[in-house]
Amino acid sequence: MSLPRLTHGVRQALRTQRRTFSSTLLRPAEAQAAEVKSLGVVGAGQMGLGIALVAARSAGVPVTLVDSNQASLDKGLKFADTLLAKDVSKSRMRQDDADKARAFLRPTTRMEDLDRVDMVIEAVPEILSLKTSIFAQLAQICPSHAVLATNTSSLSITTLAASTTKDPNDMSASSRVLSTHFMNPVPIQKGVEIISALQTSPAILATALEFCRRMGKVPSTSADTPGFLANRILMPYINEAIICLESGIGDRDSIDAIMKNGTNVPMGPLQLADFIGLDTCLSIMKVLHEGLGDSKYRPAVRLRSMVEAGWLGKKSGRGFYEY
Numbered sequence: 001m002s003l004p005r006l007t008h009g010v011r012q013a014l015r016t017q018r019r020t021f022s023s024t025l026l027r028p029a030e031a032q033a034a035e036v037k038s039l040g041v042v043g044a045g046q047m048g049l050g051i052a053l054v055a056a057r058s059a060g061v062p063v064t065l066v067d068s069n070q071a072s073l074d075k076g077l078k079f080a081d082t083l084l085a086k087d088v089s090k091s092r093m094r095q096d097d098a099d100k101a102r103a104f105l106r107p108t109t110r111m112e113d114l115d116r117v118d119m120v121i122e123a124v125p126e127i128l129s130l131k132t133s134i135f136a137q138l139a140q141i142c143p144s145h146a147v148l149a150t151n152t153s154s155l156s157i158t159t160l161a162a163s164t165t166k167d168p169n170d171m172s173a174s175s176r177v178l179s180t181h182f183m184n185p186v187p188i189q190k191g192v193e194i195i196s197a198l199q200t201s202p203a204i205l206a207t208a209l210e211f212c213r214r215m216g217k218v219p220s221t222s223a224d225t226p227g228f229l230a231n232r233i234l235m236p237y238i239n240e241a242i243i244c245l246e247s248g249i250g251d252r253d254s255i256d257a258i259m260k261n262g263t264n265v266p267m268g269p270l271q272l273a274d275f276i277g278l279d280t281c282l283s284i285m286k287v288l289h290e291g292l293g294d295s296k297y298r299p300a301v302r303l304r305s306m307v308e309a310g311w312l313g314k315k316s317g318r319g320f321y322e323y
């Protein structure tokens with residue numbers, strides 16, 4: 001059907017859709033970044049604590065660190081003390097700068113304390129219903145200009161953005177949602193993926209990019225699709241290595257040695273899978289397989305059976321290697 005024969009309403013919808021799709025590969029350079037003067041982080045676990053510490057240390061902003069569990073906050077701050085002391089002992093930081101960074105970390109169990117932040121990064125466990133309820137709260141609590149970011153590894157950013165409102169046409173909060181997907185461990189890895197939802201505005205993307213650079217990170221941008229960029233590329237690589245193992249093309253040591261020594265990476269794919277956790281690898285492969293519907297993303301049978309056996313890699317003491 002040619003475009004001139006479409007009704008006015010359909011033409012209008014197509015124009016909106018074209019605008020929306022082009023906004024998923026936004027041109028942040030065309031938008032003005034706002035300065036983030038204070039940050040909120042929800043979830044003081046492995047990732048949230050790292051994000052909070054790097055923001056306080058490198059970007060020099062106060063961080064309201066929210067966790068529903070006081071024990072997680074205590075454990076996280078103790079870990080921050082250890083990391084800062086290490087920075088000082090290795091002359092990477094002066095003691096007064098470490099003290100200043102530590103003083104920027106403001107722990108709380110109350111979400112309401114996020115009522116003045118310019119940006120918030122959510123890093124609670126990878127459970128969709130938990131994250132959607134947090135985003136609905138953030139839309140109510142945070143100031144109306146605040147960037148609302150998630151650190152999700154695999155969930156749809158567009159779904160999280162939609163959970164900020166009951167009216168999909170009201171984009172006052174959903175246009176402020178995107179993903180800042182930091183890599184683990186946050187204080188060490190420079191890469192961060194910035195993923196725009198269908199609703200994300202160019203100004204919010206520009207602000208998030210600028211803030212990640214202030215944190216000393218090197219951001220990449222991508223659209224909201226299963227696996228985003230890093231896992232879309234990394235996980236099929238790991239999965240293919242497991243298929244090579246299960247089909248007898250090469251043994252464990254040969255597979256890891258050729259990739260380690262042949263591509264100049266610190267570890268081969270099977271050892272890397274053990275470090276990430278085989279359950280995590282399996283769940284990301286399932287997201288790719290289901291979300292993209294292509295058989296090339298089928299999880300390796302050996303990966304499934306190792307997870308069924310409880311051999312999850314380094315964290316369980318046994319994976320492709322023993323720990």
Ligand SMILES: NC(=O)c1ccc[n+]([C@@H]2O[C@H](COP(=O)([O-])OP(=O)(O)OC[C@H]3O[C@@H](n4cnc5c(N)ncnc54)[C@H](O)[C@@H]3O)[C@@H](O)[C@H]2O)c1
Binds near residue numbers: 122181
């Ligand atoms: N661990 C990784 O390697 C990694 C890498 C990239 C992204 N991610 C993603 O980052 C997110 C966090 O992962 P993690 O490994 O840091 O998890 P984690 O389990 O170490 O920490 C989660 C924290 O959230 C807290 N929490 C739970 N419910 C809460 C609530 N309602 N309000 C406030 N705090 C709450 C928990 O007490 C815990 O301290 C996940 O979405 C994960 O997929 C993880």
